[in-house]
Amino acid sequence: KAGVTQTPRYLIKTRGQQVTLSCSPISGHRSVSWYQQTPGQGLQFLFEYFSETQRNKGNFPGRFSGRQFSNSRSEMNVSTLELGDSALYLCASSLPQGKAYEQYFGPGTRLTVT
C-alpha cells in the first residue's frame, strides 16, 4: 500500500501570500489530521477531518483552514502568511476503526515564509 503523500514537499512564500498544502491518505483511511512542527513549539495539532467533516480543531487563528474531499484527500490553507508560519506541516491518516487510533504520517511539507 502506498503511504501518506504530501505535496509539495518544499515551498517558499512571501509574507501576506496564501498557500495551499495537499495530503493524500493511505487508501481506505478516512481520517486526516494536520500538525504544525516547529523547533520552538514542537508538534501542534491543527485540525482533524473525518468523512469530510472537521472533527477536532487546535488553537490556531482563523487564517488556518482545511477541508476534506469525498475521496478522503485533504487540503489545508493558510492565508495572509506570517514569518511565524514557517514550519514543517505534517499530515497523518488513520482508519479510524476501534479505539486504537494509530496514525500514519506523511513526510511533510516544509514551508518557508520570507
Add this chain to the structure above:
Amino acid sequence: AQSVTQLGSHVSVSEGALVLLRCNYSSSVPPYLFWYVQYPNQGLQLLLKYTTGATLVKGINGFEAEFKKSETSFHLTKPSAHMSDAAEYFCAVKGTSYDKVIFGPGTSLSVIP
C-alpha cells in the same frame, strides 16, 4: 484534558548501552499511549502503542515501553542502542476515540560510537 511531558530534551548514550526515554502523561480517562520516532527530514513513524491489556508493550526495532498507571508513566527502553537509533522520539497520549492526539515536546537521542 490530556498532556505529556518528556524528561530530557536531549539524551546521549553509547552504542550498545541501554536506551531509556522518559514520558509522563496526565489524562482524565484511561489513556491510549504512543511512541513515535522521527528521522531527519521525515514524518513520524509509530514505534509502539498501548491501548488496553498487557502493560509491557513491544514495538519495532527492539523498543518496548511499560505502562505504569500508578506513576502515570510510559517510558521507552531498548536494551542495546544502535547508531541507527539516533532520531527524535515523541510520546503521545489520547483520551478517547474522539480526542485529538497530544504529543510531548520530543527527546532527541544521540548514539555515540
